[in-house]
């Protein structure tokens with residue numbers, strides 16, 4: 416990697432992390448101790464499923480960038496600390512941010528360019544340029560029939576979001592903890608942190624609040640159980656069992672053990688794109704073959720991974736396409752052609768986040784939406 420650089424890293428996309436380790440004679444202990452926590456943290460997936468390119472890309476940044484290996488927390492919740500300042504910035508520059516404005520259809524001109532966006536509330540939006548930052552699973556549902564047979568868009572068939580669950584647990588006392596993000600190689604859990612110590616907004620010297628990523632949580636990520644289909648109670652119970660191994664002197668069925676006060680389970684059935692071996696070549700450029708339509712989103716081609724930084728970099732690249740008129744598309748991945756045009760399946764939910772590529776506490780309403788929109792994610 417150090418000698419051959421990015422071309423070596425890109426070439427490893429055909430191998431899983433496990434295959435790569437076997438090929439280069441690395442002991443299984445390295446997979447267990449280093450690559451399980453790393454793969455789960457990077458893509459919510461086990462190392463025998465994850466492309467080695469993802470791990471090498473992260474390592475390359477650790478090596479080459481001074482701050483590349485730092486982890487940090489926002490000092491509060493994302494809507495207030497991350498999104499609100501962005502909205503202020505956009506508004507101050509004359510822009511407008513509209514929430515709950517669901518795009519239902521991309522309506523085309525005769526020549527295949529975008530005429531306008533049809534919103535779910537009946538409104539139409541007309542613009543000089545259209546930039547989509549939709550999750551790949553949503554874009555695939557809206558892809559106009561006319562575009563569907565184009566190899567550039569057909570390659571999206573190879574991309575899909577990976578399921579993941581986020582859990583918040585409030586305890587009746589302070590657990591022994593460190594002021595940092597922890598990387599777990601437990602069967603069910605990935606990264607976690609005690610937010611009562613790590614994050615200003617949740618600071619509490621008396622009682623812990625753990626935030627955990629639960630992964631892998633479905634077959635595509637390497638789990639034999641589809642946890643997205645399970646109830647919140649089952650998920651919390653399984654999590655607590657795993658936590659007893661991490662906090663053996665504080666959690667368990669013994670007198671004086673810390674007690675759970677409250678829990679919240681957030682399910683994301685389609686999160687960042689699944690970086691399975693061989694998929695990187697199907698990530699499209701921000702420039703598309705359509706003159707007034709540009710792509711953004713962390714799943715589009717850019718040097719960072721499926722991450723917040725990746726999403727921002729993709730946005731910057733998209734801005735360059737629009738402002739500088741860069742029209743050179745990356746060639747689609749091999750075999751990206753097929754059986755003629757397809758009508759878009761469209762969006763079936765009423766707008767709950769979980770049906771639109773986001774996360775949600777999955778109550779009866781959300782579950783119903785999910786069943787309409789994406790029933791396969793609830794397959795037992």
Ligand SMILES: Cc1cc2nc3c(=O)[nH]c(=O)nc-3n(C[C@H](O)[C@H](O)[C@H](O)COP(=O)(O)OP(=O)(O)OC[C@H]3O[C@@H](n4cnc5c(N)ncnc54)[C@H](O)[C@@H]3O)c2cc1C
Nearest residue numbers: 517518549550553581683686712713721722723724726771
């Ligand atoms: C549990 C979890 C933990 C994570 N932890 C980290 C981390 O620690 N660090 C990190 O860098 N990244 C992390 N990520 C990944 C990070 O959240 C994503 O990489 C990032 O949010 C991708 O940004 P995006 O703008 O490409 O897509 P998204 O954030 O998915 O945004 C897409 C937007 O499109 C909207 N949308 C969908 N359908 C429609 C429609 N029809 N009309 C209009 N709008 C629509 C959605 O509501 C959403 O707001 C995590 C993800 C999860 C799920």
